[in-house]
Amino acid sequence: MKPPDFSVLARVKAPVEQARGLPNAFYTDSELFEQERARVFNANWACVGFAKDVAEPGDATPVTFLGAPLLVVRARDGVVRVFQNVCRHRGMILVEEPRKLKGVIRCPYHAWCYELDGRLRATPHVGGPGKNIDPSINRSELGLVEVRSKVWMDLVFVNLSGDAPDFEDHAGELIDRWAEFSEKNLMHCGPESSFKLDVQCNWKLAVENYCESYHLPWVHPGLNSYSRLEDHYNIVERGRFSGQGTTVYDPRLDEGGRRFPKFADLPSKWNTAAEYVALYPNVLLGVHRDQTFAIVLEPVGVHRTIEHVGIYYAEPGVAENNWDDLRRKNAQQWRVIFEEDIFVVEGMQRGRQAPGFDGGKFSPAMDDPTHCFHHWVASQFET
Amino acid sequence: MQEDLRQLEGIDARILAAHEERDQPLLSTLYREAALVLEAGGDTDAACFYFTQAYVFALEAGRVELADDLWQRLSTYGREN
Numbered sequence: 001m002k003p004p005d006f007s008v009l010a011r012v013k014a015p016v017e018q019a020r021g022l023p024n025a026f027y028t029d030s031e032l033f034e035q036e037r038a039r040v041f042n043a044n045w046a047c048v049g050f051a052k053d054v055a056e057p058g059d060a061t062p063v064t065f066l067g068a069p070l071l072v073v074r075a076r077d078g079v080v081r082v083f084q085n086v087c088r089h090r091g092m093i094l095v096e097e098p099r100k101l102k103g104v105i106r107c108p109y110h111a112w113c114y115e116l117d118g119r120l121r122a123t124p125h126v127g128g129p130g131k132n133i134d135p136s137i138n139r140s141e142l143g144l145v146e147v148r149s150k151v152w153m154d155l156v157f158v159n160l161s162g163d164a165p166d167f168e169d170h171a172g173e174l175i176d177r178w179a180e181f182s183e184k185n186l187m188h189c190g191p192e193s194s195f196k197l198d199v200q201c202n203w204k205l206a207v208e209n210y211c212e213s214y215h216l217p218w219v220h221p222g223l224n225s226y227s228r229l230e231d232h233y234n235i236v237e238r239g240r241f242s243g244q245g246t247t248v249y250d251p252r253l254d255e256g257g258r259r260f261p262k263f264a265d266l267p268s269k270w271n272t273a274a275e276y277v278a279l280y281p282n283v284l285l286g287v288h289r290d291q292t293f294a295i296v297l298e299p300v301g302v303h304r305t306i307e308h309v310g311i312y313y314a315e316p317g318v319a320e321n322n323w324d325d326l327r328r329k330n331a332q333q334w335r336v337i338f339e340e341d342i343f344v345v346e347g348m349q350r351g352r353q354a355p356g357f358d359g360g361k362f363s364p365a366m367d368d369p370t371h372c373f374h375h376w377v378a379s380q381f382e383t
Numbered sequence: 384m385q386e387d388l389r390q391l392e393g394i395d396a397r398i399l400a401a402h403e404e405r406d407q408p409l410l411s412t413l414y415r416e417a418a419l420v421l422e423a424g425g426d427t428d429a430a431c432f433y434f435t436q437a438y439v440f441a442l443e444a445g446r447v448e449l450a451d452d453l454w455q456r457l458s459t460y461g462r463e464n
Contacts, residue, residue, distance in 0.1 A: 121442060130435055132438075
């Protein structure tokens with residue numbers, strides 16, 4: 001297929017009143033999807049998973065992100081680190097499934113052993129049977145390749161290119177905006193608070209849909225019954241993130257009026273407000289007085305995305321049995337809402353096969369968060 | 384010598400069973416046991432092979448003291464640093 005003409009991106013980056021959306025090829029072309037790997041994901045801070053999946057020192061979980069084999073490890077000092085999940089000897093994958101490591105990481109091929117901080121500890125028989133040293137093998141040069149990583153809001157972010165600005169530079173405005181949540185211990189509370197959705201759409205459509213409230217009255221009529229369109233506001237931070245907020249968060253999960261405990265010391269704004277932001281490129285976040293959630297978008301292919309959802313609460317006590325029913329109900333409610341979006345994102349994906357579709361026209365009042373994201377994606381293809 | 388061979392055959396059988404079970408702590412014990420038999424019989428190269436196997440499984444099992452001891456033995460023979 002002929003590579004796209006990137007000069008059309010100037011139209012994407014025009015002011016929202018004049019702009020058109022990203023061309024079809026950005027949602028359908030495999031070659032462009034490959035280019036996104038380097039330009040959009042590797043060059044920035046991509047979210048690859050949840051720190052709760054390595055909850056204890058010694059926990060290790062493999063993650064394959066856009067084909068790159070990574071290993072997320074919680075080292076003995078409690079710090080989460082991310083390495084290439086690859087032995088420095090012959091490139092063998094080190095860890096195939098989540099594990100609790102009592103000692104070193106041992107390569108299953110020739111048993112080279114690595115400490116959890118990546119240091120190469122042992123090279124058995126490398127100089128011959130029973131000889132574990134060789135003049136040409138300098139262990140200090142052959143440790144696991146560590147990937148720049150950062151944990152924020154229990155999410156694991158990586159910068160595979162190694163040269164993105166610091167995470168705090170990229171997400172700083174959102175960290176500040178949500179300072180009260182950023183500092184909190186988010187409690188995951190159990191397996192019912194995680195689920196996955198397998199969606200037949202390009203990952204960008206999931207971002208674009210999430211960060212606008214325009215579709216709420218039609219796609220989420222249940223939400224609209226208590227959080228009307230006029231209660232919502234846009235959130236736009238050029239080059240960083242975008243989304244929407246509501247001033248009337250009022251969950252009614254329990255007929256008896258039981259409510260999850262609130263995060264401590266939140267400013268009064270959060271008594272009734274909630275915000276939903278897409279932090280570019282690939283994580284969708286929601287914060288409320290009593291819970292947060294994250295949807296990590298895993299781009300599996302140009303036409304397919306897996307949405308990994310994790311819900312978090314304010315207090316460890318919410319993991320107790322007396323909250324089981326409410327946690328299940330809450331997770332199910334969010335699942336229903338996210339599933340309601342599937343037909344629109346999959347419909348937009350199919351729409352991208354229309355030869356004459358010009359990328360779409362934005363409503364300046366309602367689509368600024370979406371256009372902000374299009375603008376950012378287009379900017380990643382500037383050089 | 385014959386006794387050593389019989390002893391090693393017994394240990395080898397237990398080693399195979401421990402591999403089936405992926406029992407790293409037991410593997411580190413059994414490989415060390417075999418190494419000691421070979422060391423006592425004067426076969427340093429074979430002993431160091433088995434000490435190395437024991438060392439790796441001790442590292443993997445988090446048996447810190449055993450791993451340190453085995454590293455010391457291998458270093459003494461010039462097989463580790």
